[in-house]
Amino acid sequence: MELFSDLLLGLQTSLQPINIFYCFIGALLGTFIGVLPGIGPSATIAMLLPITFSLSPDSALIMLAGIYYGAQYGGSTTAILINLPGESAAAVTAIDGYQMARQGRGGPALAIAALGSFFAGTVATFVIALFAPPLTEMALKFGPAEYFSLIVLGLISSVALAHGSILKALAMVGVGLLLGSIGTDIYTGSMRFTLGLPELADGVNFVSIAVGVFGVSEILRNLEDERTREMVIQKITSLMPSRQDIRDSVGPVLRGTAVGSFLGILPGGGATLSSFASYTIERKISKTPHKFGKGAIQGVAGPEAANNAGAQTSFIPMLSLGIPSNAVMALMVGAMILQGIVPGPNVATQRPELFWGLITSMWVGNLMLVLLNLPLVGLWVRLLRIPYYMLFPAIITFSAIGIYSVNSNALDLYSISIFGILGYLLIKLGCEPAPLLLGFILGPMFEEQLRRAMILSHGDPSVFVTRPISGVLLLLAVVVLGLIVMPAIKKKREEVFVEDE
Amino acid sequence: MQVNGKDVAAGLIFIAIGTAFCVIAWTTLTMGTSSRMGPGYFPFIAGILVVVLGLFIIISGFGHETTPFGSVPWRGAILISLAPIVFGICIRGLGLGPTIALASMITCFASYKVGFVQALAITAVLTVFCLGVFHYGLGLPIQVFGPWLHV
Structure with missing residues (x-):
C-alpha cells in the first residue's frame, strides 16, 4: 500500500520533536486567536510569516497550518460561552451553542464541538492523503495552456x-494582478512600475500587503467601535455529554464531515462556507426543526465538524496544484515562496517528506487540540478578559520587526501603512481584501503561463479552448460565472451571505 | 436619481489604479506582440480590465440608495499607519530597543481608552518581550541601540 508508506514517511517528519513542538505552538496560537474576537487566522499568519523564515520549511508550514485549524477549535469556545464568534466560521455555532450554554449544557456543547472537530479532522487528513496525490499526478501533465x-x-x-459584490471582487483580483506585476520582468529583465526605486526590483513585499490589508485594516475596524463588551460568560459545570447527546450528534458529525470535506476542496470554500452549509442541511433534514436556535446539539455538532473538515481539505488545491483557494492558503503559498519552495505539483514529488509531513501533522495537531481545548477550557475563557488595546500594539510591533527582519528594507514597512489605509478604505467601500491577495499571489504565475502558452502557439489564443483539458476548465469558469449572475442563484447567494455578516 | 456613493467611490478608485498602470505600461514598457508578449502586455490588459470593472461598478451604483459609510477612527487610522513609518525611519539609527518602544507608544494612543501610564506599561512589557524573542531568542542581527545613540 503506497498510501501507508507515504503516511509513514510523513509521520517520520511530523513526529520529530522539533516539529511536534512547532505543531503545538501553532495549535496553541490558533486556539488563542480563535478564542479572542477581533483577530483572525489571516492576520495572525501574515504577522508570523516573517518569523517562519528562520525555521526549516516543514516546521514553518506545520506551525502555520496549526494556526488555521487551531482557530476553528478556539472560535467555537467563544461562540458557545459568550455568544460571540471568535472566528467567522464559528458564527453558526453561536446560534445553538450559546442557547445550550444558557440552559447549563455549555460543557457538553464544548465537548461535542471538540470531539466532532477531531473526528472531522481525522477524516479530512485521510481525504487529503487520498485526493492530493492523484491531483498532483494530473497537474504534472499540465502544459502552460492548462495551467x-x-x-x-x-x-x-x-x-x-x-461574499459581497462580484464586480468588486473581480476588480480586486485585477488590482492584485497589477500589484503582482510590479518588479523585474521574468523574460526581459526590465523594471516594471518600480518608480525608479531599486527596493521594488523584487516586487512589493507580499507580507507587507498581507499585514496591511488583513492586520492593519482589521485593527481599524475594531477601533471603530470601542465600547466595552458586556460579557456574560456562561458557567460550565460538567463536560460530559449525555448518551442522548452523543446519539444525536453522530449523524450531524458524519454529514458535516462530508459536506466540509467537499466544500473545502472548492476554490473559495473552506471553513466558513462549510459550517453554514452544514447548519442549513441539519435544519432541513431534522425531524424537530423547531428546536434549532433553541439549543439543538445537532446545530453545534454538524457545523463544528464541517468547519474543521473544510479548513483542512482546503489544503488540497494548494498542496497539489499550487493554487490557493482562500486567503489563508494564499499566505501558505507565500510562506513556501519565502522558504524558496516553488508551490505546485512538484512539491509532492521533490519534497515528499514536507508534503506528507504537513498532512500527517494535521492529525497530530488535531489530537493536541482536543487535549488543549477540553481540559483547559477555563483558562481560555479567562483570556477573554484581555482588553483589545493591549493586543493591537503587539500586533503592529511584531509585524514591523518581522517584516524588517526578512529584507532589512524600510520600504517594506512603509508599504504596510500604504496597504493598510488602502485596504481599510476599500473594505469600507464594500470590497473584500481576500481576492486582492489571491490575485497578487497568482499574478506572476498567471502571466508566465499565459506568455509561455502564447509563445508555444505562435500567438494563437485559440489554444486555450482547443486543447481539451484547458477548454473544459475554461468552460467550467464560464458556467460558474454564468450561474452567479443568474437571478435565482444571485438571490440565494445573497441570502446565504447576509447571515454571514 | 439615487446614486450609491460607495459604489461610485470604489469604481473611481479602481479606474484610477487601472489607468495609472496602463499609462505607465504604455509609456515606459514595450508591449510586444501576442506571440511574444513584452513586459507591458499583461499589465496593460489587466489595467484595462480593472478600468472596465470600475466603470461597471459605478453603473451598478445608479438607482440604489447610498448605504452609510460608517464611522472612521481617525486618530487610530493616523497613529496606526504612522507607527510602521516611524519604525522604518528609526530602525537603522536608533536600534531595535528604542524603535520598538517608540512604535509601541504611538500605537497605544490609537485607542481612546489608553491613558499615559497604561501606554507606558504596555510599551515596557512589549519592548522587553520583543527584545527577548527577537534579539536573544531568534538572534536577529539588529543592534539593540543604534548609531544615533552612540556618543
Missing part, C-alpha cells in the same frame, strides 16, 4: 464563493 485555464477557474470560483 492558465486552471488559474482562471480558480480565481473566478473564489470570487463566486466570496
Whole structure:
C-alpha cells in the first residue's frame, strides 16, 4: 500500500520533536486567536510569516497550518460561552451553542464541538492523503495552456464563493494582478512600475500587503467601535455529554464531515462556507426543526465538524496544484515562496517528506487540540478578559520587526501603512481584501503561463479552448460565472451571505 | 436619481489604479506582440480590465440608495499607519530597543481608552518581550541601540 508508506514517511517528519513542538505552538496560537474576537487566522499568519523564515520549511508550514485549524477549535469556545464568534466560521455555532450554554449544557456543547472537530479532522487528513496525490499526478501533465485555464477557474470560483459584490471582487483580483506585476520582468529583465526605486526590483513585499490589508485594516475596524463588551460568560459545570447527546450528534458529525470535506476542496470554500452549509442541511433534514436556535446539539455538532473538515481539505488545491483557494492558503503559498519552495505539483514529488509531513501533522495537531481545548477550557475563557488595546500594539510591533527582519528594507514597512489605509478604505467601500491577495499571489504565475502558452502557439489564443483539458476548465469558469449572475442563484447567494455578516 | 456613493467611490478608485498602470505600461514598457508578449502586455490588459470593472461598478451604483459609510477612527487610522513609518525611519539609527518602544507608544494612543501610564506599561512589557524573542531568542542581527545613540 503506497498510501501507508507515504503516511509513514510523513509521520517520520511530523513526529520529530522539533516539529511536534512547532505543531503545538501553532495549535496553541490558533486556539488563542480563535478564542479572542477581533483577530483572525489571516492576520495572525501574515504577522508570523516573517518569523517562519528562520525555521526549516516543514516546521514553518506545520506551525502555520496549526494556526488555521487551531482557530476553528478556539472560535467555537467563544461562540458557545459568550455568544460571540471568535472566528467567522464559528458564527453558526453561536446560534445553538450559546442557547445550550444558557440552559447549563455549555460543557457538553464544548465537548461535542471538540470531539466532532477531531473526528472531522481525522477524516479530512485521510481525504487529503487520498485526493492530493492523484491531483498532483494530473497537474504534472499540465502544459502552460492548462495551467492558465486552471488559474482562471480558480480565481473566478473564489470570487463566486466570496461574499459581497462580484464586480468588486473581480476588480480586486485585477488590482492584485497589477500589484503582482510590479518588479523585474521574468523574460526581459526590465523594471516594471518600480518608480525608479531599486527596493521594488523584487516586487512589493507580499507580507507587507498581507499585514496591511488583513492586520492593519482589521485593527481599524475594531477601533471603530470601542465600547466595552458586556460579557456574560456562561458557567460550565460538567463536560460530559449525555448518551442522548452523543446519539444525536453522530449523524450531524458524519454529514458535516462530508459536506466540509467537499466544500473545502472548492476554490473559495473552506471553513466558513462549510459550517453554514452544514447548519442549513441539519435544519432541513431534522425531524424537530423547531428546536434549532433553541439549543439543538445537532446545530453545534454538524457545523463544528464541517468547519474543521473544510479548513483542512482546503489544503488540497494548494498542496497539489499550487493554487490557493482562500486567503489563508494564499499566505501558505507565500510562506513556501519565502522558504524558496516553488508551490505546485512538484512539491509532492521533490519534497515528499514536507508534503506528507504537513498532512500527517494535521492529525497530530488535531489530537493536541482536543487535549488543549477540553481540559483547559477555563483558562481560555479567562483570556477573554484581555482588553483589545493591549493586543493591537503587539500586533503592529511584531509585524514591523518581522517584516524588517526578512529584507532589512524600510520600504517594506512603509508599504504596510500604504496597504493598510488602502485596504481599510476599500473594505469600507464594500470590497473584500481576500481576492486582492489571491490575485497578487497568482499574478506572476498567471502571466508566465499565459506568455509561455502564447509563445508555444505562435500567438494563437485559440489554444486555450482547443486543447481539451484547458477548454473544459475554461468552460467550467464560464458556467460558474454564468450561474452567479443568474437571478435565482444571485438571490440565494445573497441570502446565504447576509447571515454571514 | 439615487446614486450609491460607495459604489461610485470604489469604481473611481479602481479606474484610477487601472489607468495609472496602463499609462505607465504604455509609456515606459514595450508591449510586444501576442506571440511574444513584452513586459507591458499583461499589465496593460489587466489595467484595462480593472478600468472596465470600475466603470461597471459605478453603473451598478445608479438607482440604489447610498448605504452609510460608517464611522472612521481617525486618530487610530493616523497613529496606526504612522507607527510602521516611524519604525522604518528609526530602525537603522536608533536600534531595535528604542524603535520598538517608540512604535509601541504611538500605537497605544490609537485607542481612546489608553491613558499615559497604561501606554507606558504596555510599551515596557512589549519592548522587553520583543527584545527577548527577537534579539536573544531568534538572534536577529539588529543592534539593540543604534548609531544615533552612540556618543
